[in-house]
Amino acid sequence: MGVIASLRRMLYGAPAQGPGHWRWTRRLFLPFALAPFIAGLGGLILIDYIVDPYAIHPWGLTPRLADDHQYPDAEWPLLLKAATRQDHRLVLIGASTLAGASSQDMADAFGADTRPVNLAYPLAHPGDTRLVVDEVAKMPHLERVLFVMDLSLMVDLNERGEPARRRERVFSSDWAHAGDFRWDTLVGSWHRLVDGVYDRPKWKSLQQPQFLTAYPPMTQRPAMMALLHQTVSRNRDHVLGHGFDINCREYPFLDAVLIPALAKFRARGVAVDLVFPPYPYGYYYHLIAKQRSERLTDRSTYPGLMEFKRCVVDIADRFGPAVTVHAMDNDQTIAGQIDNYFDFAHLARPQAYRAVIEHVARRDSVLTRSNFDAFDRQLRAHILSYRM
Numbered sequence: 001m002g003v004i005a006s007l008r009r010m011l012y013g014a015p016a017q018g019p020g021h022w023r024w025t026r027r028l029f030l031p032f033a034l035a036p037f038i039a040g041l042g043g044l045i046l047i048d049y050i051v052d053p054y055a056i057h058p059w060g061l062t063p064r065l066a067d068d069h070q071y072p073d074a075e076w077p078l079l080l081k082a083a084t085r086q087d088h089r090l091v092l093i094g095a096s097t098l099a100g101a102s103s104q105d106m107a108d109a110f111g112a113d114t115r116p117v118n119l120a121y122p123l124a125h126p127g128d129t130r131l132v133v134d135e136v137a138k139m140p141h142l143e144r145v146l147f148v149m150d151l152s153l154m155v156d157l158n159e160r161g162e163p164a165r166r167r168e169r170v171f172s173s174d175w176a177h178a179g180d181f182r183w184d185t186l187v188g189s190w191h192r193l194v195d196g197v198y199d200r201p202k203w204k205s206l207q208q209p210q211f212l213t214a215y216p217p218m219t220q221r222p223a224m225m226a227l228l229h230q231t232v233s234r235n236r237d238h239v240l241g242h243g244f245d246i247n248c249r250e251y252p253f254l255d256a257v258l259i260p261a262l263a264k265f266r267a268r269g270v271a272v273d274l275v276f277p278p279y280p281y282g283y284y285y286h287l288i289a290k291q292r293s294e295r296l297t298d299r300s301t302y303p304g305l306m307e308f309k310r311c312v313v314d315i316a317d318r319f320g321p322a323v324t325v326h327a328m329d330n331d332q333t334i335a336g337q338i339d340n341y342f343d344f345a346h347l348a349r350p351q352a353y354r355a356v357i358e359h360v361a362r363r364d365s366v367l368t369r370s371n372f373d374a375f376d377r378q379l380r381a382h383i384l385s386y387r388m
Helices: 002-012 019-051 076-084 103-110 126-137 162-171 175-180 183-195 222-234 252-268 281-294 302-318 350-362 372-384
Strands: 090-093 144-148 271-276 323-327
Touching: 019 183, 076 126, 076 162, 090 103, 090 126, 103 350, 126 162, 126 252, 144 252, 222 281, 252 271, 252 302, 271 302, 271 350, 281 302, 281 372, 302 323, 302 372
Parallel strands: 090 144, 144 271, 271 323
Antiparallel strands: none
């Protein structure tokens, strides 16, 4: 009994005024102990039912996002519905290779009245791109879409990166699944109530996607440059791979996502630019090295990328002048300069992203059936003559 009494004193305090006071103190303990959890749950319910920052439900405040800075990489895919509820006329969709193109670059190239937004995010895959297309196609004032034809769209249709998996969880959540929301969600929602914009002070300094600022550009990373130099030296005779019969069925994205997307946009009278991101010429040496060492298929190398391009060009041709394909791989000031790149595939310098968007706006890098072979020959020459 002495041990039990001591524990009671530690947990509840001594019953200084008799049994009645003891019962009163015991009754108050549970509410006080649960108060933080109740407050936290109440805060999460507030997020879900009043602010609804991710536009999950038909109720909640009208989404308001900042347009003068980036959102964190983990946050941006979750804001898809909120972003498409705003008045954007020009939208860029895609994966990480053009995630660094700024809204200001797009506004300068296409006009400020387009109110552009870049919805690209890292680790986008074919299957989750379909959801992006569906949301973008609902935008009432949509006029133009820049659709990035990233290498990642060549993979299996059912692949999912972590951003897509988390978005699926959050989009299917309600207050009973409050664990899917984070502290950032709570604080950003508070600012939506107080300041009118879903935001956090620490986000205001983000001017590029976080993955692009995690490391310096390739030229400042000796190990990466040494690897590239070695790869180029060893694979010069193999870099272009070998040909194979063109088979667009190898890319389920084309039939399952791209063609239905173009049909939706055409029905809305929306112009579409299919943009191939420019990879550095050294990247093709890296791909053939991976194919040789990891026994990947030929479609992971230069012939596969060109096959994918040709398939996209053929599809675009079916939809007429409202759909245009762009490939600026033969611009040596972009693809020929490794200091433009963060790694083997991603541009790093803001000027390089700006140059890509300007090519699209000027329509001086349009790829068609009639100029495809000439484009291929010129790119092969650039790759074979590439020197570190």
